[in-house]
Amino acid sequence: MYKLYIKIAVRYLFKNKLYSFINITGLAVGIATFILIMLYVNNEKSYDRFEGSENIYRVFMDFKEGNTFVAGDAQTSNYIGPTLTDEFPEVLNYVRIYRFDKVTFKRGSQLFEESNGGMADASYFEIFNRSLSKGDVSTALKEPNTVVLTESLAKKIFGDEDPMQKSVHAYYGEEVLLTVTGVIKDNMRNTHMTNNFLISFPTLFSWSAFEGQQSLNWDHCNYFTYLKLNAGIDKTLLTDKVIASDFEEDEDERYNLEPLEDIHLYSNKPYEAEANGSISRVKFLIAIAFIILILSWLNYINLSTSKSLERAKEVGIRKVSGAQKTQLIVGSLVESAVLNVIAIILAVVLSVIMLSAFENLSGKTLLVPTTFVKQLLPILGFVFLGILLAGLYPAILLSSYSPAKALKGKIAASMGGLQIRKALITLQFLATIILLVGTITVTKQIDFLEKQPIGASLDRTIAFNGELLTSDSDSIIRSKFRTLQSELKAMPMVKMATRAQSFPGDGYDNLSSFVGIVYPDGTEDSRTNFYNYSVQSEYFDLFNINFLSGGTFIDNPKGQSRNIIVNEEAMKKLNISTPEDAISKTVNFFGIQWTIAGVVENYHHFGLKNAVQPIIILHRNSSNNLLVKFDENLTNATGYAAAIAQVKSKWTKIFPESTFGYTFVDKKFDAQYQDERQFSSAFKIFTLLALLIACLGLFGLTSYTCIQRKKEIGIRKVNGATITEILALLNKDFMKWVITAFVIAIPISWYAMNDWLSNFAYRTNLSWWVFALAGVLVLGVAMITVSWQSFQAAIANPVEALKEE
């Protein structure tokens, strides 16, 4: 009997090509989108999962803001790991990791710059459950001046040679000679911190790059600390105990714990190892995935029920031939399964095709082929279950037709059924309008972020940097930089050149922060976090940062002084009421008395996603970045390439053993909005898909209504109705649903987008036209969809319609 059902289903699909195409396309697109989003979600949720990962916790710091504690720093001091292990028997072990922003390895004359790496305790392998392909996990990181490399990095540096026990120089401000004591498999696991090399923690105590922090101390919060906890313990209780401990006798800060598995999605603290994901984005995407999937199911229900009228006769025949109601339901479900299996196959093909595009969009490699099927199965299982449910309503409806009426062609839509279908369509358009409002708002917000003045002019500026592999003294390096700077300034296309530790858009990478300051009025503040970085006097001019009072540093041969420049935010925090009042006032931090030489307008160092932070800019030498502003005449890529080549030749002449790199400052600043741009692109695509699916549904329902009202249309035409009048008659109802959806969508989308915008310190407003545009667009598309069908009905020969009756 199932064979018969399948046979009928396949023949029916071929006979009703348009219906089949619409139904299968709608479902396939919906399922493919769902698969892709769920693969992305799975990928996002897979971070730092390994055997025992549930017992690994990271220590972080909370700072007091007002009367409440806020997560202040992902990094901690090097003392907290050993202290917690000593204090709490629940803590089995700890690992500290110092994260390098960049280390240059040197082997012979070859240089290898590596940005993902750390300095870690020997317990790293135990805590992160990593094994070595060469070397012994228990000893690999025990001795000072040893390093473990990933297989690919080892191959890069040593080629086909066995790297074990071989030496390699590492430069991180200062040089150290390391011996390779282990090779670790390349990381295939998703993690919040990728490490391509690990230098042994004891190296810290002899490496001059870490001068000043070569002892256990509470002061330098530059270390990620992870704890391995006893599996059986109450982790919340331990967290509470850690929070309550006051190791530093400082009531304004405290230590806190978070599960390793939660870091990628739930943690977004200053000084994270890498940019983490966002649980709110994941939730948003899950919501969109379900909306689109449900839309396609609703669509399927709508199309199937509308088409079921045409199958009434068949149901009648089956009933008089002896079919029971359950047999008819099963038959209908088998048919729905046939259609859906085709849709699912198509969806899987579609998702494989779209995977690379989606990966570009999301900036992630979503899956490795071996896990594809494993990941896909539960998703497909869920989809299939949904399909079964979606197929049930049309099946029950179909089987309930009275055979006597069905055979006479007298099945009419029940009012209840029609109401359900209207409600489904309204729901589809409701979701579509909400998504469209979302798309417009996200686009508007990104446009706002990009166009908003940031208080600094970043164009035509390139930050040059490189690791100086030299044993020269600081003063020689300074003098070499001065020479390089004056040579660059002499270049015709260079307008300015200055050195700075950080610059707008550089994020936290090179930015320092501290707590503990004495205000000009003598107030001691040990709570407020101030950010600081060092620059030379031309920095402000180069970026055109506006002074509210005072001016830039007065240059001197040493390139440093005890003058500072603060931003307006820092000025307010320091209890200074006006910029003019700030000049020549003194503040004390790092145990030094500093004099305020100027107050600058609040420029955006972190981009407009974050509120402006209090920043103190020091007058000191920094070799982090050599900022060069080029002439207005330098316009095209070729010009820039030639200019960069010239800078490189001068740089390598002065620092022959150094590495060389550069970043366009404006592009780096813009890259901060990369996430939002990806989000916006994804949003646009999903909205388009949702609109497409909703329109397919509307198309189906219009065709259904046109069949239903065929006789009515015929009678009206015979009695003198024009095509326009018929069109108006048919379209009026559909438009009513879209308008209803629009009215309901306004408050929901307003709430949702207001909530999303609240993540931004600087945000665009939700203008009335955003809603109006979404409404008009959806109404327009709906109108076109409906009119195509109603026009066919309106121009049909009424005689045909009446004859059939």
Add this chain to the structure above:
Amino acid sequence: MIQIQNLKKSFRTEEVETLALNNVNFKVEDGEFAAIMGPSGCGKSTLLNIIGMLDNPTEGSYQFAGNEVGGLKERQRTELRKGNLGFVFQSFNLIDELTVFENVELPLIYLKMGKSERREKVMKVLERMKIAHREKHFPHQLSGGQQQRVAIARAVVTNPKLILADEPTGNLDSKNGIEVMNLLTELNQEGTTIVMVTHSDRDSHYAHRVINLFDGQIVTESQNRAVGAMI
């Protein structure tokens, strides 16, 4: 075979109650060929639907082969219908997606008959209806007369005790109409009871007995003396 007593059927909408059948009483004996006639809206089809167990009466008794079926649930009616009743409709009512063979095979599938037995029975009846050469064709590839022969084949493939025909020649030209009536007569002569609703005086002459309905009531009943006179 059929005994109907004080049968009433009413249709109720929100405001109006329409009495489609009012106190109908009649019998159809085994092997009889009865025709039901009357103007449009007199209740012919409603009566046929009740006899065919596609619908339940509102009041009264309907006994089929000695069993009271008036108050049966749909599931029970379906079970009783299976193999006992065959239907022939004016509009043929073949499933467009199934071939001639598959359409005729349908009732046997619901009787859960084995494949080879089904094939044998279907081919036999198709040959009898002179349509076996078209077994692989779909309904839209056949003429009206051929379609009705397929419909009759489907109605008789289970060897039912009773065939219900609802204006079986209504959509056919006279030549095909005669062919169909001859087939029904043949079946009747072989022992199948037939109840036929018709508008056609000529077709009614094939029946042993003609029951005239008017406004839901039987107004006259007459015996045909020269059954088969038109053959």
